[in-house]
Amino acid sequence: MTKALPYSLRNIALMGQTGSGKTTLTQYLLHYNRRIHSKNLSDARNVVADNFDKTKHPKPSLETIFQQFPHLDACINLLDTPGYPDLFGRAMSVLPAVESVALVINPQMGIEASTRKAFQQIREQNKCCLIIINQCDTPKIKIAELITEITEEIGEQCLPINMLSDDASSVIDCYFSPETNELLSYKTVDYWHEKIIERVVETNDKLLQRYLEQDDNFGPQQLHDAFEKALRTRHIIPICFTSAETGLGIDLLLDIFYSIMPKPHEGTLPVLTNDHEALSLILQPESDTALPVLGQIFKVSIDPFIGQLSAVRLYQGRIETGQQLMVNDDHTPFRISHLYTIQGDKVSEISEAGPGDICAIPKESRLQYGCLIHDNLETFSQYHPSSLHFPPPMVSLAIAPQRHNDESKLSTILHRLAAEDPSLVIEHRERQNETVLHGLGSLHLNTILDKMANTYHLVVDTHIPSIPYRETITQNSTGHCRHKKQNGGSGQFGEVWLRIEPMPRGRGFEFASEVVGGTIPSQFIPAVEKGVREVMEQGAIAGYPLQDIRVIVYDGKHHSVDSKEIAFLTAGKKALLDAISQGMPVILEPYMDVIIRIPQWSMGDITGHLVSLRAIVTDTRSDDNNVLAIHASAPLASMAEYSNQLKAMTSGEGTYEMAFSHYEKVPSVIQKQLVSHFNEQTS
Numbered sequence: 295m296t297k298a299l300p301y302s303l304r305n306i307a308l309m310g311q312t313g314s315g316k317t318t319l320t321q322y323l324l325h326y327n328r329r330i331h332s333k334n335l336s337d338a339r340n341v342v343a344d345n346f347d348k349t350k351h352p353k354p355s356l357e358t359i360f361q362q363f364p365h366l367d368a369c370i371n372l373l374d375t376p377g378y379p380d381l382f383g384r385a386m387s388v389l390p391a392v393e394s395v396a397l398v399i400n401p402q403m404g405i406e407a408s409t410r411k412a413f414q415q416i417r418e419q420n421k422c423c424l425i426i427i428n429q430c431d432t433p434k435i436k437i438a439e440l441i442t443e444i445t446e447e448i449g450e451q452c453l454p455i456n457m458l459s460d461d462a463s464s465v466i467d468c469y470f471s472p473e474t475n476e477l478l479s480y481k482t483v484d485y486w487h488e489k490i491i492e493r494v495v496e497t498n499d500k501l502l503q504r505y506l507e508q509d510d511n512f513g514p515q516q517l518h519d520a521f522e523k524a525l526r527t528r529h530i531i532p533i534c535f536t537s538a539e540t541g542l543g544i545d546l547l548l549d550i551f552y553s554i555m556p557k558p559h560e561g562t563l564p565v566l567t568n569d570h571e572a573l574s575l576i577l578q579p580e581s582d583t584a585l586p587v588l589g590q591i592f593k594v595s596i597d598p599f600i601g602q603l604s605a606v607r608l609y610q611g612r613i614e615t616g617q618q619l620m621v622n623d624d625h626t627p628f629r630i631s632h633l634y635t636i637q638g639d640k641v642s643e644i645s646e647a648g649p650g651d652i653c654a655i656p657k658e659s660r661l662q663y664g665c666l667i668h669d670n671l672e673t674f675s676q677y678h679p680s681s682l683h684f685p686p687p688m689v690s691l692a693i694a695p696q697r698h699n700d701e702s703k704l705s706t707i708l709h710r711l712a713a714e715d716p717s718l719v720i721e722h723r724e725r726q727n728e729t730v731l732h733g734l735g736s737l738h739l740n741t742i743l744d745k746m747a748n749t750y751h752l753v754v755d756t757h758i759p760s761i762p763y764r765e766t767i768t769q770n771s772t773g774h775c776r777h778k779k780q781n782g783g784s785g786q787f788g789e790v791w792l793r794i795e796p797m798p799r800g801r802g803f804e805f806a807s808e809v810v811g812g813t814i815p816s817q818f819i820p821a822v823e824k825g826v827r828e829v830m831e832q833g834a835i836a837g838y839p840l841q842d843i844r845v846i847v848y849d850g851k852h853h854s855v856d857s858k859e860i861a862f863l864t865a866g867k868k869a870l871l872d873a874i875s876q877g878m879p880v881i882l883e884p885y886m887d888v889i890i891r892i893p894q895w896s897m898g899d900i901t902g903h904l905v906s907l908r909a910i911v912t913d914t915r916s917d918d919n920n921v922l923a924i925h926a927s928a929p930l931a932s933m934a935e936y937s938n939q940l941k942a943m944t945s946g947e948g949t950y951e952m953a954f955s956h957y958e959k960v961p962s963v964i965q966k967q968l969v970s971h972f973n974e975q976t977s
């Protein structure tokens with residue numbers, strides 16, 4: 295395959311709400327271009343419409359799909375991201391590979407929470423943006439209201455570069471060659487043309503001057519550089535109209551991709567940071583292949599048979615098979631054994647790649663998500679890409695393999711799944727011996743379980759993660775045990791007196807001996823402590839570990855023949871249980887600091903619901919975007935279903951994150967339930 299030159303590449307991600315038509319649009323473009331290159335342009339639309347199998351992709355995309363097609367002398371790389379809210383982490387994670395993002399909107403739905411979130415990422419990752427209003431073949435689209443909604447939500451810089459005709463039968467260009475008598479569905483061609491020109495010339499003083507002096511020689515050619523600057527700073531966000539069903543507006547969309555969207559050396563590249571010196575290195579967009587090699591891994595996929603494939607966006611320099619490169623600050627190089635381009639679910643071998651290219655390197659386990667690859671240790675080993683702020687996990691699920699001896703298989707598979715999906719968090723809770731998956735939503739976790747079952751043939755049982763309750767005491771008390779046992783010949787004898795005291799929350803456990811006069815010989819004190827620690831681990835009233843207790847052994851008795859370690863261990867255990875039973879034991883539950891971000895209108899429902907969850911609101915703040923942040927303290931046990939509850943109360947717009955705060959006493963009714971459940975299980 296011949297390599298595209300950097301100036302002829304366009305790297306564009308399609309983002310936006312699920313069902314807006316990103317995959318359909320991508321498929322349409324692929325078929326359209328294939329036809330254009332084999333037939334003449336006027337035939338293309340009909341041929342595509344006939345051959346294009348729309349039934350092939352009615353399901354939401356689960357992963358970002360890479361597609362590539364030629365257009366004129368350009369090569370367009372499209373990254374079709376999943377729009378389902380639960381998979382947002384997978385969508386945003388590929389943005390370091392592109393200069394531009396096309397936000398695809400379904401005009402019947404308008405701007406939804408996922409569109410807002412996508413735009414926030416476009417801003418944070420500093421990408422050029424294009425808005426595609428797709429599904430323009432559907433009836434009763436309210437264009438004026440839609441444009442108003444877009445400008446109110448995103449900003450005045452969103453301007454139609456073309457517009458649906460009054461009868462919705464065609465899409466009319468308002469920028470490239472705006473000569474037409476056709477009526478638009480909203481305003482006029484001249485109106486939008488002027489608006490765009492005004493917006494673009496604002497970025498360049500000389501152009502602005504000429505514009506104010508009414509020099510009207512402003513064609514797309516003259517404005518190219520200014521337009522590009524306006525795009526890069528998101529001073530302008532063009533809006534265009536398409537139908538991936540009928541092909542409406544597709545030719546104009548390709549014109550926009552080709553003539554307006556930035557080439558790799560025009561876009562803004564990610565910022566690299568340096569921890570030690572707190573320096574930022576901003577890469578200059580460069581198409582010079584002689585520069586040192588620098589690329590970033592932005593997606594990893596692991597096939598059970600083929601192994602790991604790491605997708606790279608090359609920022610500068612040129613790479614080829616056989617070349618040795620470094621990973622981050624690792625001094626041991628790796629060799630590029632093969633180099634591929636990716637097209638849907640297929641890869642094709644290439645021999646080299648240049649600046650701006652998206653390619654893939656197989657079988658190098660060090661090439662993990664976010665790694666830099668380079669050939670210059672001195673410069674690049676000190677830097678790493680600024681880390682992305684992935685949305686916090688909202689849903690947790692404990693998993694265990696159905697077959698006991700699949701434990702190590704599970705751990706290998708989880709390792710692979712986590713490498714592929716930077717928004718998946720895996721936690722092993724040692725004490726509960728539980729493996730817990732944390733994801734953005736139930737669909738996110740279901741895709742992980744499906745992959746385990748279908749790709750790796752591993753079936754797991756799932757359950758809501760157990761709550762890490764604890765036990766403690768609330769008052770001082772003493773405990774005693776005289777352990778005496780006679781088994782034929784030698785016996786066991788050990789007597790322990792101990793005192794227990796509650797400690798402040800979070801202090802854990804302290805053990806001390808105040809035994810004097812050798813009533814318990816010093817060599818048996820460790821056995822007493824061991825017995826005490828066993829009880830601390832196993833719990834006394836409901837099977838949960840004890841915490842925040844000081845235990846002081848102060849007296850006892852021994853026997854010169856029958857006293858041995860096991861006797862004092864048992865006496866220590868029983869003396870502690872005795873003391874706890876008189877120390878007013880309670881069960882503690884974890885409380886979480888929760889931040890809930892919601893639209894203003896849902897505040898009443900959310901705060902009312904929080905009360906029913908035993909949560910206490912500690913603060914409420916609203917930000918510039920009319921998003922309300924409610925800070926609350928809530929018991930973890932109430933939050934198991936919160937993700938779905940919040941979704942329902944905020945029409946999917948609410949998000950929340952939580953972190954452990956402290957332990958607090960459970961209400962006595964819950965304590966009773968936990969104790970009786972434990973007694974039933976152990977009796």
Ligand SMILES: Nc1nc2c(ncn2[C@@H]2O[C@H](COP(=O)(O)OP(=O)(O)OP(=O)(O)O)[C@@H](O)[C@H]2O)c(=O)[nH]1
Nearest residue numbers: 312313314315316317318354355377429537538539
């Ligand atoms: N009428 C009409 N239907 C469309 C158009 N584009 C897509 N669709 C339909 O909308 C549905 C969803 O389309 P997809 O392309 O899967 O949507 P998506 O944006 O990729 O969705 P996610 O992968 O979940 O993010 C499919 O049934 C398509 O046939 C369009 O322009 N017009």
Ligand SMILES: [Mg+2]
Nearest residue numbers: 316317354355
């Ligand atoms: Mg899709």
